[in-house]
Amino acid sequence: MSKLSKIFTGNIVVSLVAILFGLIVGAIIMLIGGYDPILAYQSLFEQVFGNKYDFGETLREISPLVLTGLAVAFAFRAGLFNIGGEGQFIIGMTAATFIGIKVTGLPAYIHAPLALIVGAVCGGIWAGIAGYLKAARGVNEVITTIMLNWTALYLGNYIVTNFLMKSGMDKSFDIQDSASISIQSLSSFFNDARIHWGMFLSILAAIFFYYFLWKSKQGFELRAVGHNHNAAEYAGMNVGRNVVKAMFISGAFAGLAGAIQILGVFHYQTIMSGTPGTGFDGIAVALIGMNHPFGILLGGSLFGILTYGSAGMSFGADVPPELIRIVIGSIIFFIAAQGIVRWVLKPFYSKRKKEKVL
Amino acid sequence: MRKTLKLSMVMMLSLSVLLAGCGKKDDNAGSTTGAGSDKKVEIGMVTDVGGVNDKSFNQSAWEGLQALEKDGKIKPSYLQSTKADEYITNLNKYVKGKYALTWGIGMSLGDAIKTVAKQNPDSKLAIIDAVVDEPNVKSVTFAENEGSFLVGVVAGKMTKTNKIGFVGGTKIPVIEKFAAGFKAGVLAVNPQAKVYIEYTGAFDKPDLGKTSAATFYNDGADIVFQAAGGTGTGVFNEATERVKKGEKVWVIGVDKDQSIEYPDVTLTSMVKRVDEAVKRVSQEVVDGTFKGGAEELTLKDNGVGIPDTSSKNVPADVLKLVEDYKAKIVSGEIKVPVTEEK
Numbered sequence: 001m002s003k004l005s006k007i008f009t010g011n012i013v014v015s016l017v018a019i020l021f022g023l024i025v026g027a028i029i030m031l032i033g034g035y036d037p038i039l040a041y042q043s044l045f046e047q048v049f050g051n052k053y054d055f056g057e058t059l060r061e062i063s064p065l066v067l068t069g070l071a072v073a074f075a076f077r078a079g080l081f082n083i084g085g086e087g088q089f090i091i092g093m094t095a096a097t098f099i100g101i102k103v104t105g106l107p108a109y110i111h112a113p114l115a116l117i118v119g120a121v122c123g124g125i126w127a128g129i130a131g132y133l134k135a136a137r138g139v140n141e142v143i144t145t146i147m148l149n150w151t152a153l154y155l156g157n158y159i160v161t162n163f164l165m166k167s168g169m170d171k172s173f174d175i176q177d178s179a180s181i182s183i184q185s186l187s188s189f190f191n192d193a194r195i196h197w198g199m200f201l202s203i204l205a206a207i208f209f210y211y212f213l214w215k216s217k218q219g220f221e222l223r224a225v226g227h228n229h230n231a232a233e234y235a236g237m238n239v240g241r242n243v244v245k246a247m248f249i250s251g252a253f254a255g256l257a258g259a260i261q262i263l264g265v266f267h268y269q270t271i272m273s274g275t276p277g278t279g280f281d282g283i284a285v286a287l288i289g290m291n292h293p294f295g296i297l298l299g300g301s302l303f304g305i306l307t308y309g310s311a312g313m314s315f316g317a318d319v320p321p322e323l324i325r326i327v328i329g330s331i332i333f334f335i336a337a338q339g340i341v342r343w344v345l346k347p348f349y350s351k352r353k354k355e356k357v358l
Numbered sequence: 359m360r361k362t363l364k365l366s367m368v369m370m371l372s373l374s375v376l377l378a379g380c381g382k383k384d385d386n387a388g389s390t391t392g393a394g395s396d397k398k399v400e401i402g403m404v405t406d407v408g409g410v411n412d413k414s415f416n417q418s419a420w421e422g423l424q425a426l427e428k429d430g431k432i433k434p435s436y437l438q439s440t441k442a443d444e445y446i447t448n449l450n451k452y453v454k455g456k457y458a459l460t461w462g463i464g465m466s467l468g469d470a471i472k473t474v475a476k477q478n479p480d481s482k483l484a485i486i487d488a489v490v491d492e493p494n495v496k497s498v499t500f501a502e503n504e505g506s507f508l509v510g511v512v513a514g515k516m517t518k519t520n521k522i523g524f525v526g527g528t529k530i531p532v533i534e535k536f537a538a539g540f541k542a543g544v545l546a547v548n549p550q551a552k553v554y555i556e557y558t559g560a561f562d563k564p565d566l567g568k569t570s571a572a573t574f575y576n577d578g579a580d581i582v583f584q585a586a587g588g589t590g591t592g593v594f595n596e597a598t599e600r601v602k603k604g605e606k607v608w609v610i611g612v613d614k615d616q617s618i619e620y621p622d623v624t625l626t627s628m629v630k631r632v633d634e635a636v637k638r639v640s641q642e643v644v645d646g647t648f649k650g651g652a653e654e655l656t657l658k659d660n661g662v663g664i665p666d667t668s669s670k671n672v673p674a675d676v677l678k679l680v681e682d683y684k685a686k687i688v689s690g691e692i693k694v695p696v697t698e699e700k
Binding site for chain 2: 053054057060061154157161169170171192194261265266268270271273274276277308311312314315320321
C-alpha cells in the first residue's frame with residue numbers, strides 16, 4: 001500500500017496543480033474571447049453532474065478513454081510509443097461488429113464475451129505487427145503504428161462495405177441482441193443513458209495492468225526492457241519477444257475499447273471518413289495519468305468529464321467546444337512541463353521537507 | 359506524503375461540493391429567466407461532425423433558423439457534434455430541455471433521432487437527408503438526382519473535351535444519387551461525353567479532393583462536379599490554380615451557391631434548399647401545424663435546382679435547355695435514376 005501511495009502522491013499534487021493551471025488558462029482565453037468563464041465551468045459541471053442521464057453518459061464517455069489510455073501507457077512502460085491506438089481501436093470495432101453480426105445462434109453469455117475477446121485479440125494482433133517489425137527489423141514503432149492507423153481505417157471501411165453493409169445505408173447491420181453488452185436495467189435507472197459492461201471491463205483492465213506489470217515475472221521483464229533493453233538482454237531476457245508481447249497487450253486494450261463502443265454504445269458500425277480520435281486521446285490520458293493504471297482511471301475520468309461537459313459549455317455559455325480542447329491541451333502542457341508546476345509548489349515542498357527532518 | 363494526499367482529497371471534495379452548489383443555483387436562475395423573458399419558440403439544431411460552418415447543409419440549415427430568428431418568432435440554438443457518439447446526447451439536451459423542435463442535420467443522425475424519438479414520444483423532432491419512421495419525426499429528403507441531372511445538362515453542353523469528372527465524398531446512397539443524376543443529365547444532351555466517377559472516401563479531406571481533381575484535369579476533363587463537402591474545397595483550389603495558369607477548367611458546386619465563394623471557377627451549383635426546408639418545418643411548429651412524416655423535396659418544390667447566378671458563366675441557350683429539361687422532369691416525362699445504371 002505504501003508503495004502504491006508513493007507512486008501516487010509523488011505526482012498527484014503536480015497533476016492537480018497542472019489541472020488547475022489548465023482550467024485557469026482556459027478561463028483567461030474565455031475572458032479574451034468575451035465569454036464568461038465562471039458560467040462556462042458551471043455549465044460544464046452541471047452538464048456532467050446535473051442529472052442521472054448526463055452522469056451515465058459521462059461514464060460512457062470515460063470508459064473507452066481509460067482503455068486507450070491504458071494501451072498507450074502499457075507500451076510506454078515497455079519503452080515503446082504506441083501511437084496506433086486509433087488503428088487498433090478501429091480493428092477492435094470491426095472485429096466486434098463482424099462477430100456480432102455474422103455469428104448467430106449463440107447464447108448471450110458466450111456471444112458477447114466472444115465478440116469482446118476477438119475484438120481485443122485482433123487489436124492486439126494489429127499492434128503486434130508493429131511490434132514484430134520493431135523486433136525483427138528494427139523499424140521504429142512510431143512510424144509503423146501511425147501508418148497502420150490509416151490501413152486500419154480503410155480496412156475497416158472495406159470490411160463493412162463488402163460484408164456487413166445494410167443496403168442503402170452508410171453503415172452495417174445491427175449486431176445480434178446476444179452480442180450486446182448494454183445493461184438495460186442500469187440504462188433505465190440512468191434515464192436511458194447508454195450504460196454497458198464495458199465500464200466495468202475498463203476498471204478490470206486497469207487492475208489487470210497493475211498486477212501484470214508490477215506483480216508478475218512477465219511484467220518485470222517488460223519493465224526491464226523498457227528501462228534499458230541492453231541490460232535486459234544481457235540479463236538473458238528475450239527483448240524481441242517482449243517487444244511483441246508489449247505491443248500485443250497494448251493493442252488488445254485499444255481493441256477492447258473499440259469493441260465496447262460497438263457492442264455497448266452503437267450496436268453497428270458506420271463507414272468512417274476519418275479516424276474517431278479515441279486512440280489519440282489515449283495518449284493524452286496516459287500522460288495525465290502518469291502512465292500508471294490508477295492514474296489513468298482518474299485521467300480518463302477527467303478527460304471524459306471535460307469532453308462530455310464541453311457540450312454543456314456551448315449550450316449554457318455559448319463557449320465553442322473547441323475551447324475545452326485548449327484546456328485539455330494546457331493541462332497536458334503543464335504536466336509535461338512539470339518544472340513550472342514544481343517551481344510554483346517549491347515553497348510548500350521545502351517546508352514539508354523540514355518537517356520530515358524534525 | 360500521506361498528509362498531502364488527504365489534504366488534496368479534502369480540497370477536491372470541497373471544490374466539487376462548491377461547484378455542485380453553484381450549478382444548482384444557476385439552474386434555477388436559468389429556467390426562470392428562460393420562461394419569463396418572452397414567448398419565443400425555442401428550436402434546437404444538432405449538426406453532424408461537419409460542424410455548423412461546413413459551407414454545406416449544416417450551415418444552410420443554421421441560416422434557415424437564423425432567418426426565422428430575424429423575424430422574431432423563434433429562439434434558435436445549435437450544438438455541434440464532434441463524434442458520432444454525441445448525436446444522441448446532443449439531441450437529448452434539447453429534447454429533455456423541452457425545446458419545441460429539435461433538428462438533426464444529416465443522414466448520419468438518423469439512428470440517433472429514431473432512438474430519441476422512441477424514448478420521448480411527446481417531443482417533436484425533424485431530420486434532413488434521412489427518413490425516420492416515427493410519428494413525432496418529420497423527415498425531409500431531397501431529390502438530389504433531379505438537381506444533379508440539370509447540372510449534368512449544363513456540363514454536357516459546355517464541355518469542350520467531352521470528358522467530365524465527378525468527385526464524391528464517401529460512397530453512400532445520397533452521394534450515389536448525385537452521381538447517377540449527373541451522369542444521366544450529361545448523357546441526355548451529349549451521348550459522346552464520358553463521365554468519370556470517383557469517390558474519395560471522405561467529406562473532410564481537401565487534399566484528396568485536390569488530387570482527384572488534378573487527375574481528372576490532367577486526363578483532359580474540363581468540368582468537375584463535386585459532391586464531397588469539405589473535400590470539395592480541394593477541387594476548387596485545384597481549379598483556381600489552373601485557371602490562374604490560363605487553363606480553362608470549371609467546377610460545379612454543391613449544396614449552396616458556391617459561385618459566391620469561388621466566382622472564377624464555378625460554372626453553376628447544384629443547390630439544395632436545406633435552409634428553406636428548415637425554415638418551413640420550423641414555421642409549422644410555430645404555427646402549431648407540425649405533423650410527423652416523410653417528405654421529399656424535388657425540382658417541383660424548388661427543393662433542388664441551380665442558382666440564378668449561373669447566368670454569369672452559362673450561356674442563355676444552355677440555361678433555356680435546362681429549363682426545358684426541368685419542365686420534363688417536373689411533368690414526369692423524364693425519370694431520373696437514383697443509382698448508376700450499369
